[in-house]
Amino acid sequence: MRGGITISITLILLAVAAVFVGALMKSMFGFGEAIVSMPLLALLPIPLPTTVSLIGLAGLTVALLTVFGGWKHVERPVLILLAVCTLIGIPGGLVLLQLAPAIVITSGLGIFLIAFGCYSFIKKSRSIDRPLLHHRGWVLPFGVASGMLGSAYNFNGVPIVVYGTLRQWTPERFRGTLQAHFLISGVLVVGGHALSGLWTFDALILYTYSLPAILAAAALGVYVNKRIPAKRFEHYLFIMIIVLGFLLLVPRGSS
Template identity: 75%
Template sequence: MTAEVIVLVIAAVFIGALMRAVFGFGEAIVSMPLLAMLPIPLQTSVSLIGLAGLTVALFTVFGGWRHIDRAVLIRLAAAAVIGIPAGLVVLRYTPAFVITFGLGVFLIVYGGYCLLKKTLSSAIERPLLNDRGWVLPFGFASGVLGSAYNFNGVPVVVYGTLRRWHPERFRGTLQAHFLISGVLVVAGHALGGLWTADALVMYGYSLPAILCATALGVYVNKRIPAKKFESCLYVIIIVLGILLLLPR
C-alpha cells in the first residue's frame, strides 16, 4: 500500500470509531463504505473493521454494564453464533461487486429507516415483539451481517427500537452485544481465513487513531446531546450508500 492509501484507511477507521463512541453504534456503517472506495481487498476491510470494532467495544462497554438486559443478550449471542458461519459463506463465495452493491442498498434502506424511526416509535403506544422468541431471528441476522459486513449491531438497533427500550437499557445492551458478537465475529474471520498481513498491519497503524477516537467520542458524548447529530449521521449513511451504487 502507498502512504496515501494508509493515511486514508486510518482516517476511515478513525471516523468510524468516533461515530461509535459518540452514538453507540455506526462504526462499520461509516467505515466500510469509505474503505470500499479505496484500492484494498474487501476481505482486508472486513477483518480490519472487525478488529477495530472489538477494540472500541472493550473501551465502551463498561460504562453501561448496569443497564444490560442479560436475558436478551444471551439469546442474541446464541442466535448470532449460528448466523456467523452463514455470513462467512456469503462473504467468501459472493463476488465483491455484488457485496458492495448489496452494502449500498442496505445503507440506503437502513439510513431511511433511522430517519423515520422516531416517527415510528412515537406512533407505537406499546412495545412490539413481546414474545421472547422474536429476539432469535434478530440475533441470527446480527451474526450474518456481522461476519459479512461487520453490521452486527444493526439488527439489535431495530429490535430495541421496536421494543421501545429505555435509552440506558438500549445503549448498555447494545454495547454488551457489540463486545460478545465482536469476539465471535473476529474469531470467525480468523478461522475463516479472512485475516491478512495487510489487515493486521493496518490495524497496528490504526490502533492509536482508534484509541484517540474513542476518548474523544466519550468526551463529546458527555457534553453534546448526540440526538441532535443523529439525523446528520443518517443522511451521511444514505449518501455513502448512493455512492457505492455509482459506477467506479
C-alpha cells in the first residue's frame, strides 16, 4: 500500500544517505544501523511504518552480504537458541509498537546503553577481565528481547550486543555471530513487518534506491573492520554503545 509520501529527489538522496550511514555502521561493528539511521530518517517527512520497514530491509541486506565471511566464527549452539527465542519475542514486539509510546522505549534503551557502555569501558580500562554470563540459559531473555525490539523498532541488535559483550566474545566471534543472528532474525522480523501491514509502497521504492548505497557501505565496512586491531576492538565497541545510547535520546520526528 502507499504511505502517502511525496517522493522527491531531495528526499531520496537524504533517505539514501541515512541508510548508507547505518549500513556502514552495521558492516563495521555488526550492529547499530537502526539506532543510527532511524533518528536521521525521523528528520524527514517519512511515516514511522515506512521507516521501520525500510531499515528492516536494509539491515537484512547487510547481514546477507556480510554473514558468509564470518560464518566459521559463529557460535552455532547459541545462534540456534537465539533464533528460537527471537521468534518467540516477535509477536510481543508488534504489540509493543502499537501500544507503547516510542519515546519511552527508546529513552529507556538509551539510558541503559549509556550506563552499560560506561561501566564496560571502565571495567575494561581497569583490566577486570572476567565473563559475567557463563550459562547458555541467559540466551532466553536476550533472544526474546531481541525479537521484541526488532519487530517493534529494528533494535534487535541491542540485546545481542549486550549479551556478546558479557560473554566476552572475540571480535571475530562477535561480528560473525551477530551477522548470522541478524540474517535469521532479519528474515523473521521483515516477515513480521509484511504480515502486520507495515510494508508500504514508498518503503520498497526507497529501499530500491538505497540498494547501491547499501552494497557500497557493506564493502567499505568489511574493509575497515579487518583493519581494526583486536586489542582496540572492545574499546571502540564500548564507545559505540555509549554514542548509540545518546542517539536514542535524540528527540524524533512525529511522523
